[in-house]
Amino acid sequence: NLFVVYKPYSQNPRDYFVPDNELPPLVHSGFNPSFIATVSHEKGSGDTSEFEITYGRNMDVTHATRRTTHYGNSYLEGSRIHNAFVNRNYTVKYEVNWKTHEIKVKGHN
Secondary structure, three states: OOOEOOOOOOOOHHHHEOOHHHOOHHHHOOOOOOOOOOOOOOOOOOOEEEEEEEEOOOEEEEEEEEEEOOOOOEEEEEEEEEEEEOOOOEEEEEEEEOOOOEEEEEEEO
């Protein structure tokens, strides 16, 4: 598993998850392979443009509990609440400089 580590003697269920600083760089930075954008403009329409993108997501909640058998073996029991938080949206305003090909964040809510 990408996010789970084996620690048989840990008392804290959080210890069964890989620490954030050990996650792969793309995951740690919030990369989402399902999101990509292409930005273009009409020639002669100006040196800069502004636009807004609203990002939205639904979030699940995962609970993990460390269990122990009567033989002393430990295991992790998990449960998930699908769409525990929905429509967690925010809007970001961007400015594109067409001469330098730079995109800057102008603000967000």
